[in-house]
Amino acid sequence: MPRDAFAELEVAREAVLAEAEEFVRGLEPALRESLAAGVERLLRDQAGHADRMDGPTRRALNDAVGRAAEMGIAEVLRRLGEPEVWLAPLTAPNLLVRQESGWSPWVPEWLARAFGGGRDVPALGDLDDPSNRVWVAISSAARPMDPVLEEFGFEPGRPRLGGGRFGIQAKSLPQLDPTGNLGRRWVRYRAAYERLAALNDAED
Secondary structure, three states, X not given: OOHHHHHXXXXXXXXXXXXXXXXXXXXXXXXXXXXXXXXXXXXXXXXXXXXXXXXXXXXXXXXXXXXXXXXXXXXXXXXXXXXXXXXXXXXOOOOOEEOOOOOOOOOOHHHHHHOOOOOEEOOOOOOXXXXXXXXXXXXXXXXXXXXXXXXXXXXXXXXXXXXXXOOOOOOOHHHHOOOOHHHHHHHHHHHHHHHHXXXXXXXX
């Protein structure tokens, strides 16, 4: 690899990791608030059970859930502190996603490709797309709460992305961060990642 090309790749790689660091810095408070809101949703959804708890039991629940949430957040931050998650964020990097070509549906696919439309490439989508490892990691924050909530008699649901069974984790980016700050940080990270991916493709 020519020296200039190698230097450009290194600059692009550092840009990706710098954007990732900014994202993680903004994630922690948003994740903490999102988990607290998820617990409140559960208490409303299973209000019959929650309302039967006496004061000491409710305080014990709050303490145990709080500790479990902090464990989950710490694990997410540890996982997202690993550079390889951000340098290779796709859960299935070899799965091709069909991009819109702009051609009419009756135009044969081979013809659209021949004239530059409809290139099939692995693509990084929105933050709350389950095809990226960052969202999978974020969704796992509620997992340590499962045994706590079961111990206190709450009814689990079906397993969800990340492993939680009580619906505590955010199901979408707006639910995770209503302010939109994380969405804007994700856009900046994705732009940096796409530049790095393009440089890597050019070298292949």
